[in-house]
Amino acid sequence: SYVLTQPPSVSVAPGQTARITCGGNNIGSKSVHWYQQKPGQAPVLVVYDDSDRPSGIPERFSGSNSGNTATLTISRVEAGDEADYYCQVWDISSDHPVVFGGGTKLTVL
Amino acid sequence: QVQLQESGPGQLKPSEALSLICTVSGGSISSYSWSWIRQPPGKGLEWIGYITYSGSTNYNPSLKSRVTISVDTSKNQFSLKLSSVTAADTAVYYCARKQTRNWFDPWGQGTLVTVSS
Numbered sequence: 001s002y003v004l005t006q007p008p009s010v011s012v013a014p015g016q017t018a019r020i021t022c023g024g025n026n027i028g029s030k031s032v033h034w035y036q037q038k039p040g041q042a043p044v045l046v047v048y049d050d051s052d053r054p055s056g057i058p059e060r061f062s063g064s065n066s067g068n069t070a071t072l073t074i075s076r077v078e079a080g081d082e083a084d085y086y087c088q089v090w091d092i093s094s095d096h097p098v099v100f101g102g103g104t105k106l107t108v109l
Numbered sequence: 110q111v112q113l114q115e116s117g118p119g120q121l122k123p124s125e126a127l128s129l130i131c132t133v134s135g136g137s138i139s140s141y142s143w144s145w146i147r148q149p150p151g152k153g154l155e156w157i158g159y160i161t162y163s164g165s166t167n168y169n170p171s172l173k174s175r176v177t178i179s180v181d182t183s184k185n186q187f188s189l190k191l192s193s194v195t196a197a198d199t200a201v202y203y204c205a206r207k208q209t210r211n212w213f214d215p216w217g218q219g220t221l222v223t224v225s226s
Contacts, residue, residue, distance in 0.1 A: 033212035043154065045213065048214075088154075098169075098211070099156075100155070103154070
């Protein structure tokens with residue numbers, strides 16, 4: 001089945017830009033969705049279809065997807081952005097169509 | 110605004126069956142697909158399966174032999190049954206709405222199910 005690879009952790013200072021990657025074979029041909037999960041809470045969708053934001057999600061959250069890497073970019077990082085972030089794709093050719101990345105812990109220094 | 114709420118026993122013994130219900134409020138369960146996703150303590154997200162409003166299902170192959178997801182449109186609920194649980198099934202179980210283009214939003218708050226003798 002399809003595999004998504006995320007770095008276990010990313011650290012960034014407040015006000016800086018965080019970039020969280022999600023690697024997969026030709027992931028650029030798929031739509032990538034991103035979720036934020038704060039401790040003790042359910043995941044929340046922050047980016048869908050590579051780069052679209054649900055209503056209520058700050059413009060600081062953006063996404064891109066090309067080749068073998070999708071990226072979630074968080075600009076002007078705030079302490080409240082500290083969370084786990086998961087990427088997810090739909091693998092239409094698989095009997096395991098819903099695939100999540102392993103998650104990345106974003107630490108705000 | 111659609112909201113989801115999981116309910117069911119929080120403690121099970123090995124070999125028992127897990128049974129959870131997700132109640133959908135603020136909107137109709139019809140015209141969407143609905144999913145179960147779980148997260149073992151300290152680990153990542155694992156997709157369990159989904160059901161369409163018409164009753165078609167798709168399950169994670171690793172759980173397929175033990176999983177049943179069903180929908181009750183009259184109650185605006187869908188449910189998860191997982192047979193013969195073991196300690197490896199200990200997790201927070203989330204229900205979520207699967208959008209047409211295959212992302213999940215919104216999610217329920219999650220319910221912890223612990224399997225222990």
